[in-house]
Each structure stands twice: as C-alpha cells, then as structure tokens.
Amino acid sequence: MPQIAKFPGNDHRPSCGIASIGLQLPPLALAVEELANLRGEDPAKYTIGLGCREMALCPPDYGVVDLATGAARRALERWGGDPDRIGLIAVGTETAIDMSRPLSAWVADRLELSGAVRSYEVKHACYGGTLALRQAAEWRLAGAAGSHHGQERAALVIAADVALYEPGDPGEPTQGAGAVAMIIDEPRIASIQPLSFPWSEPQFDFWRPVGERFPLVDGPLSLDCYKRAASHCFQALAQHSGEATIENLAAACFHVPFPKMVKKAVFALGAALGWSEEHTALFFTDKVDPTMSWNQACGNAYTASLWIAVAQALAGLPAGETIAAFSYGSGFGAELLLLEAGVEAAAGAWRQDFEQDLASRESISIERYQQLRAGDPVRQRPPVSATG
Ligand code: COA
Numbered sequence: 514m515p516q517i518a519k520f521p522g523n524d525h526r527p528s529c530g531i532a533s534i535g536l537q538l539p540p541l542a543l544a545v546e547e548l549a550n551l552r553g554e555d556p557a558k559y560t561i562g563l564g565c566r567e568m569a570l571c572p573p574d575y576g577v578v579d580l581a582t583g584a585a586r587r588a589l590e591r592w593g594g595d596p597d598r599i600g601l602i603a604v605g606t607e608t609a610i611d612m613s614r615p616l617s618a619w620v621a622d623r624l625e626l627s628g629a630v631r632s633y634e635v636k637h638a639c640y641g642g643t644l645a646l647r648q649a650a651e652w653r654l655a656g657a658a659g660s661h662h663g664q665e666r667a668a669l670v671i672a673a674d675v676a677l678y679e680p681g682d683p684g685e686p687t688q689g690a691g692a693v694a695m696i697i698d699e700p701r702i703a704s705i706q707p708l709s710f711p712w713s714e715p716q717f718d719f720w721r722p723v724g725e726r727f728p729l730v731d732g733p734l735s736l737d738c739y740k741r742a743a744s745h746c747f748q749a750l751a752q753h754s755g756e757a758t759i760e761n762l763a764a765a766c767f768h769v770p771f772p773k774m775v776k777k778a779v780f781a782l783g784a785a786l787g788w789s790e791e792h793t794a795l796f797f798t799d800k801v802d803p804t805m806s807w808n809q810a811c812g813n814a815y816t817a818s819l820w821i822a823v824a825q826a827l828a829g830l831p832a833g834e835t836i837a838a839f840s841y842g843s844g845f846g847a848e849l850l851l852l853e854a855g856v857e858a859a860a861g862a863w864r865q866d867f868e869q870d871l872a873s874r875e876s877i878s879i880e881r882y883q884q885l886r887a888g889d890p891v892r893q894r895p896p897v898s899a900t901g
Contacts, residue, residue, distance in 0.1 A: 528707075529653040530700025530855065532594075532667065534824050534863040535587030537580050537692045538811050538870035539675075541570040545686045547879040552681065559686040564772030564805075568688045568812035570877070570885065571675055577608040577692075578619045581673035584694035585620055587866050589669070592696040596624075599696075600658055600666030601649055602632040605641030605816040607721070608674045609634065620671065629661075638719060639768050640842025642672025642693070642816035647848070649697040650705045667698035674815035679727040680886050687771040689812020693820035702858050703827055703836075706851040710749040712742045719843035726889070735843055736774060740781035742847035743767070743839055747782040750837070750849055756786065763834035763854075765800045766822035768841040769808040775801060778839075807867055816842075823852070828861030830854040 545565045546556040559565050571579075581604055589596060604616040615634035621627060635641040635648070649668035652658055658666040673692035678684040697705075718735035721728040751759060759765075767775045779801055783793030807825040808818055819840050826836050831854060838850040877885075 528700050528704035529650055529697060530704035530852070531695045531702040532698035532700070533588045533592035533696040534702060534827075535584045535589070535591060535694045536821065536824060536863055536866040536870070537583030537587065538569050538867070538874065539571040539575055539580060539690045540874050541572055541877050541885075542567045542811075542874050543570055543877055543879070543882050547882070548686055551879050551883070552685070562773065563686060564776070564809070565686050565812065566809040568686070569690045569810075569814070569874070570688070570882070571690055573885070577606060577610065577616065577673050577675050578623070580675070580690060580692035581606070581616060581620050581671045581694070582623045584673065584692035584866075585624060585669055585671055587863070588694035588696050589624070591862055592667075592698070594667060594696070594698065595661070596626060597628065598661045598664055598667050599626055599669050600630055600661070601652055601668035602626060602630055602671075603635055603645035603649055603668065604633075604671045604673065605635045605637075605643065605645040606673050607636060607638055607641060607815050609636065612723070616673070617671075626669075637846050638842035638844050639770070639815045639818060640840050640846045640848070642670070642820055643838070643840035643848055643850070645670045645672065646695065646697065646705070647709065647850075650707070653697060654707055665698075667696055670695045670697055672816035672820050674817055676813045676815050677727065677889075678730075680889050682727070682730070683732060684728075684730055687813045689814050689818075691811045691814035691817045691821055693817045693824055695820070700853075700855045702855050703852040704855060706853070708753070709851075710746045710753070710849040711847065712745040712749070713846040714738065714741075716843070716845050718845060735770075736777060738843070738845045739770075739774060739841050740778045742841055742845060743778040743782045744785035746839060746847055746849035748785055750851075751786060758835075758851075759786070759837070761835065762800055762837050763830055764804050764826040764836040765796070765839070766804045766819060766826050766836060767801065767839045768819040769805055769822055770813050770818070772802075772805050772809065775805065810871060824863055824867070827852070827854060827858045828864045830858045832856045832858065
C-alpha cells in the first residue's frame with residue numbers, strides 16, 4: 514500500500530520516494546592548501562574564505578561514466594529489486610560526453626539494463642540531477658510508470674559530474690567530482706513531497722559553449738542569482754506551508770558550489786524572511802553547515818553536490834523527520850524540495866560508500882596534480898566577471 518505524505522497541504526496525495534541510495538567518489542584527491550601554494554594564494558582564502566577542504570579528482574582513465582555506473586551499481590545492489598522492474602533511467606549531468614547519445618546509454622550498457630525502459634540525459638547545469646529526480650517522482654505519481662509482474666516500475670536516477678576549471682581560474686579550488694544514484698520506488702529512505710517550489714530566470718552566470726572544455730563563469734553574478742533563487746524558493750515555501758515548516762526542518766541541504774556561497778545564500782534568505790542575523794546564524798549552524806562535510810571532502814560535484822548533502826543529512830535521520838533540498842543550476846533554474854525520512858534512513862547504509870571511497874582514495878601531491886592537468890592550457894583570459 515502506498516504511504517500517505519504528511520507534508521502540509523499535501524496529505525491527500527500518495528507518496529513515492531527514495532528506496533535506495535548509492536554514492537561514488539573518484540580515486541584521487543588534492544588538499545586545497547596544496548593548490549593555494551601553487552597559485553601563490555594564502556591557503557586561508559580557500560579554507561576559510563571559500564570553506565573548501567579537498568577536491569576529488571579523476572585519473573586519466575576514469576571519468577563521469579565510471580562515477581555514474583559505480584553509484585548506480587551500488588544503489589541497485591542495495592535496493593535488491595528485480596532490475597527488470599526499472600522502467601526509467603535518467604542521468605543529470607553537465608559532463609556530457611556526446612552531443613546526441615545520452616550518458617544513460619553508457620550506464621545502461623555497463624549495467625546491462627535494456628528493454629521497456631525510458632532512458633535519457635537531463636541538462637540544466639547543476640540542477641539536472643534534481644530535474645531527473647522530479648521527473649521520476651512525477652512519472653510514478655502520475656501513474657505513468659506501469660507495472661512489471663504486478664509491481665509498479667521503479668526509476669534509476671543518477672546525478673554525476675566531474676567539475677574542472679581552467680588551471681588558474683578563481684574557481685579552481687572549488688573543483689571536485691562525484692555521483693549519487695537513487696532508486697525512486699517505495700519511500701523506504703525518504704518520501705518526496707509532490708509540491709515543490711521552483712524559480713528560474715534566464716541569465717548567463719555560468720555556462721559552457723559547445724566545444725569549450727571549461728565553463729565560463731561570472732562569479733559575482735552567479736552568487737547574486739543563487740541568493741535570489743534561494744530567497745524566492747524559501748519565501749514560497751513559507752507562504753505555502755507557514756514559517757514553522759522551515760523552523761521545524763531537521764536539516765536544510767543546498768547545492769554546494771563551495772560552502773561560503775551557501776552561507777551567503779542562507780543569510781540572503783534569512784533577510785528575505787525577516788529573520789534577525791542571530792536567528793539566521795543559528796539556522797545556518799544547526800541546520801545547514803552540518804550537511805556539508807561530505808561536500809568538503811569531494812568539492813563541487815555539480816549535479817551531485819546537492820544530493821551528496823542530502824545523502825549525508827538522511828543518513829541516521831529518524832523516520833518522520835523532514836529535510837529541505839535546495840537545488841540551483843546556472844542559467845538559471847532552482848527548486849526547493851521537501852523530503853521526509855522513511856524507516857531505512859536511520860540505518861544510513863549508503864554511508865559506507867562514502868567512507869569506503871574516502872579510505873581507499875589516494876591523496877596526491879601538487880606535482881601529480883600538475884601532471885594530470887598537463888594537457889590543459891593555463892588561464893590566459895581574465896575571468897568573465899573582470900571584463901564585465
Ligand atoms: N583569509 C581568509 N579569507 C580570505 C583570504 C584570506 N587570506 N583572502 C580572501 N579571503 C576571502 C574573501 O574575503 C572572500 O570572502 P567573502 O566573499 O566572504 O568576503 C573569499 O575569500 C573569496 O575571495 P574572492 O577575492 O572573492 O575570490 P575570487 O575573486 O578569487 O573568487 C570564487 C573566487 C570561487 C568566489 C569565484 O571564482 C566564483 O564565484 N566562482 C564560481 C562560482 C560558482 O561556482 N558558480 C557556479 C554556479 S552556482
């Protein structure tokens with residue numbers, strides 16, 4: 514029997530949600546202090562000024578397909594369902610390896626998933642993974658999933674990215690990589706509130722024209738857009754469900770380009786909600802900051818960043834507790850979701866993926882980093898923001 518969602522204003526809707534989570538980090542990492550020394554910056558700028566710690570990196574023979582497939586394999590194994598029951602594979606990424614063939618086809622190939630499956634890639638900068646998850650949830654809620662041997666079909670949703678900037682770009686210390694895969698089925702780990710709170714505006718804050726290897730970034734504009742989006746989305750939630758919904762959250766997860774950007778957005782949304790600075794600071798310390806330590810161990814993983822924070826927040830959460838998930842993708846599109854912990858959140862089985870990958874990965878020297886980036890031209894042009 515489907516469970517009934519308990520979110521305010523939605524208690525008449527059947528719920529569906531996350532039945533399994535798998536994470537994958539790449540096998541290399543670099544401490545940001547090492548990069549600071551190379552670039553002639555004070556390491557405190559990266560650690561305190563930006564809130565970064567380590568960046569996860571891929572060796573030459575490893576990439577987004579490995580990340581996506583690794584996370585998916587772990588999520589499928591943990592789920593334990595019949596793979597033939599998967600009726601949708603959606604991969605959110607901005608590390609596309611082909612302009613036509615979707616990343617989902619590479620993943621499906623490796624996992625031998627084929628048949629009555631809708632398989633595709635979703636692009637909207639860092640928002641793509643959230644859109645994939647929303648589409649999967651709405652596909653189930655709409656009754657479009659159909660069934661396999663009498664059981665409703667499930668979806669495999671993956672958010673996977675490798676985030677690299679041009680060597681010397683101010684965004685270089687925020688680099689990272691990672692993937693999160695989720696099976697959308699019965700809400701054993703978390704149910705997803707059907708109603709969400711989107712906000713979008715067409716902007717050029719961060720983009721990568723066809724053929725460009727690295728993104729072009731207007732840092733100050735992207736910060737402004739991100740703050741504005743967070744303020745609008747949280748105001749919409751407060752108007753719909755009451756401010757108590759925000760106060761009662763067990764955690765508020767954000768897309769994490771770097772932790773300081775999240776902190777600035779939280780202060781912007783606090784001001785928009787009329788909170789005092791003290792109240793906002795407490796909200797940040799209690800509900801937001803604790804969700805970002807996995808992000809600090811891997812850096813920005815674009816589409817996966819929010820879902821890494823969500824995976825951390827859900828691991829160990831008692832059933833019935835609610836968390837918020839704020840997704841932002843440059844261009845820009847944003848959406849605020851609410852998730853309610855299910856009975857399997859408390860066990861947090863997917864925590865072992867993160868711990869295992871962290872324990873087995875190699876911390877590389879700055880010389881090895883330079884070798885990895887040897888083919889990449891060092892930044893010649895000024896940052897977009899400096900040229901207006
Ligand atoms: N000790 C402590 N903090 C220091 C410091 C030091 N020695 N030197 C600088 N800082 C602080 C600055 O005060 C600033 O903090 P503040 O904003 O709270 O004042 C922070 O470090 C960054 O310094 P700044 O000079 O703004 O950095 P920058 O011009 O090199 O820009 C980024 C770096 C990462 C902020 C910028 O490139 C950017 O925004 N990039 C990408 C944004 C993004 O990822 N967008 C994706 C879409 S969401």
